[in-house]
Amino acid sequence: MAKSVAAKIGKGITPQQFMDGMEKNKDKFMEWYNQFSWKSEDDRKFFESLRDRDLRCLILMADWCGDVVRNIPVVFRALENSGVPVDVLIMEQHLDTMDEFLTMGGRAVPIVIFADGSGNVLGQWGPRPKHVQAIMIEFKQNNPDREAPDYNDKIQVARQEMLKQYGEGTGYHDVIVKELRELLTSF
Template sequence: MNLNQWFEKGLTAEQYISGMSVNQAGTKQISEQFSLSAEEKERLAPLKGKGLKVIALSEDWCGDALLNNPILLKIADEIEMDVRFLLRDQNLELMDQYLTNGTSRAIPIYIFINKDGKELAVWGPRAKKLQNLVDQERSKLPSQDDPDFTDKQKAMYKSLVKSYQVDENLWHAVANSICDKLVG
């Protein structure tokens, strides 16, 4: 399939969000509270009305998707970009073309295309600032053979997801990272 065909296969934002069972409330919370800054809007202005589309490889259970998807949708609204969501686990043929570090099916992955279906940019799964935060938190974990590792790892991810839902600095780090990918 070409990218336009993948796009057409995808769910609209409304379909994706209404079908969520894990992170729907958090996604809606960020969506309601986040607004693009004047600077972000100014950076995005040249893309407005250019007919861009984005395929978002995602899953409801993913904490990074909880953070990134509502921000992507605000950017899409700002520049009149159509968004379609594909569930990663049901679309591995496409996912496996966009592996993180060539090995990981990390999500979300955003594939930006023009009206002809030509790939323009790929973003994901995290903004650099968020990756640094995750790496910092992971460095505090005990070794994997430690009996407390699993519990501490779960607590770490729970704490990160909580910060994803309230920290406006993280929201803007994501917005700026996506802007960097789209407009330089």
């Protein structure tokens, strides 16, 4: 059965309300947001062309999450001139929806959901770029026991490797734009 988010359309907050209400990580979030720039005029035009499509975007997220702080500024900027309405769903306030969009059985944010105007889910992105997520997938496959004595040490190593994969600058912004564009082109 196809997933639907019809009941959640219009129930979230706007990107601006999210940014204004951030209690954690606001400075870093705004730094990534303000550093965004289009590397390709073609990409910018593609996102602007979305206004001709019947799309909605819902984003499950929380301000305490490092991947939200890194990735969502790019998603917000990519969509801000697209005409696509964006509903931010704070994870803790929308656990019912979060539990429909688990990542490898866990609650990982951000999850960017694209739906048609009726709320039928067309696709999703997240919680992080594919090359960064690959590290977490490998970690979870090799460390299924969260109670193992060395689990926390090993997850710290995986998290450090994920940070390294993001890189120092804004290069990963282009990766997110590319992945979002590929997803949006697929339906």
